[in-house]
Amino acid sequence: MQMDVLTLFPEMFHGVIGSSILKKVQEKQLVSYRIEDFRQFADNKHQRVDDYPYGGGAGMVLMPQPLFDAVDYLKKEQPTSKPRVILLCPQGERFTQAKAEELAQEEHLIFVCGHYEGYDERIREHLVTDEISIGDFILTGGELGAMVVMDSVTRLLKGSLGNEESSVHDSFSTGLLEHPQYTRPRDFRGLKVPDVLLSGHHQDIEEWRRKESLKRTLTRRPDLLEGKELSEREQQWLDDMKKDS
Known part of the structure; x- marks a missing residue:
């Protein structure tokens, strides 16, 4: 370019x-x-x-x-x-x-x-x-x-980032805000990493991340959800979050 x-x-x-x-x-x-x-x-x-x-x-x-x-x-x-x-x-x-x-x-x-x-x-x-x-x-x-x-x-050009998936999961790339991220240590001043991220169950981890992404978007940028195409399962999660809030 x-x-x-x-x-x-x-x-x-x-x-x-x-x-x-x-x-x-x-x-x-x-x-x-x-x-x-x-x-x-x-x-x-x-x-x-x-x-x-x-x-x-x-x-x-x-x-x-x-x-x-x-x-x-x-x-x-x-x-x-x-x-x-x-x-x-x-x-x-x-x-x-x-x-x-x-x-x-x-x-x-x-x-x-x-x-x-x-x-x-x-x-x-x-x-x-x-x-x-x-x-x-x-x-x-x-x-x-x-x-x-x-x-x-x-940063979107192929080869620009060390990990090609980095830009794919950024906030707004999926139309939603990015899910929370954690790194070492597992326990910092009594603040612990969610257990699901330590479980090794990739499907559970992806589900948690998607839920957290929806939750964060609903809380901080609800305008991004207007007209957003969601799966039936994701829509149910979102409806439950709205009820809880």
Whole structure:
């Protein structure tokens, strides 16, 4: 996968792509990163990338020319791909695990990180393929949002994690929150690991985990259960949990 980032602050990405999973996937040649300062694509003498909004108003707006030319350049560098051009902005689609799984199937992703008051509307309408928001809050720019999406996507690539099943059982991957996890010691300050996890009975363990996953989702994120397809047995567990609560 090729991941390109268009930003005015490329130095923000150096530590992120040089650490942890993002570094490992690059070393394994699963992902190649390119961080470009799109100011270099401005066609004016002072390399301005923003201007005052037509009609008046507060703040500055990113001009279309530098970003259109920057994306054209990146496409020429990777001519065989059809990139997804992702605009990070608070008006975008809420980022989810399902979206991460969708993007993980692509060969080329271009992230557009803006600053200032906003983007010229022609960027939204005629340049990008996706608009993504990581939550209902405002950040100084799109860089942190891009880092979140990049991390979420790269860990889904085959070979990125030591255990291929790790990402399969993550919270949200199954549509539910992940079940509780325990490790050594078996008894810590009188707090004991559930007996079923020490039983060696894999079927009982899987049933316990599924029940706990349903319970945790019901307690913390009941919205995830709306429209969720459950087996008859799982639905009975859920009904019993609702009665008990």
